Amino acid sequence: MPANAAPARVAESHALGLSSAGVTESPGNRSMPLESRSPGPKPFYAIAHRVLTSEGVRAAVKHGANAIEIDVQGWKRGAFTSRWELWADHDGTLTSAGDTIRNLFYTIADERQRGADIAFVWLDMKNPDYCNEDDSSEYGCSTLKLMNLARVILQPHGVRVLYDFSTRRGRNYEKLRTMLNPNEAMGLAVRWEERDRMESLGPHNKAQRIYSTGFFNWWFKYDSVKQEIREAIDSQAFGKVFSWTMTTGQTDNGNGMMAHTAIDGLIYGRAALSYDSTWASFGALDDIKSWIKRRPRERYLATAKDSPW
Incomplete structure (x- = not known):
């Protein structure tokens, strides 16, 4: 555990203010004050793809990511253990897990305390109903x-x-939808043709309704993804609209997505592998930074003081 994460460990062990559903209401739902911004350039979120280890977190921070995407699976690891745990895991196989979510969160908190501009963590819920919260085990x-x-x-x-x-x-989709605090948002599990049902399917607060669409390799579906992004933004039904996954070498596609839509951020990284320190992970981020640098009146890389919702 990182040294600076000790206060978070203490807070976790003494979190007694639970709601009837067993979710901490205090002190964890308090956040740092936000910086107010006058109208001007919009914040942009460069979201590191498939971060499954503490090493991946540190690499993403070093590269300049301002948000982290983590795949989450809850399961019992190993055939001879009764330890049920939340894992950073995309595939859900016996060998695919990275670090535990708890340890990954401590690393992120530690990096944030060191000054990293991590605005939010994107939790991709792979099997949200696998574990029963009413079963103590x-x-x-x-x-x-x-x-x-x-x-x-x-x-x-x-x-x-x-x-x-x-x-x-x-x-758990409906349960979390009704339990969000102001620091939390929800990616809507809706098909585009259901967009007129956003009020009933997503949070009532539009700022907390997030829409994303994409494909693991833009080469195959780039035009259709870009069109859907445009339509989602034009609908004004969502607080933020994101797309995925921009990979190294897709400079023209990334520039086109940012130039021809008002997209709020992009997941970037390796198409089908976890985040690491190699150029394959951060090459697309360099393209994002270059595009933003050329347009200071339009966009800037969001900081931790910018509230995404």
């Missing part, structure tokens, strides 16, 4: 435990949270 890998960890470890340091669901079926 499984609570440690439940979605409510995830929310509790985020509120206690991340949010006191100004790191906000996006919960992104791939489907609205299941108990």
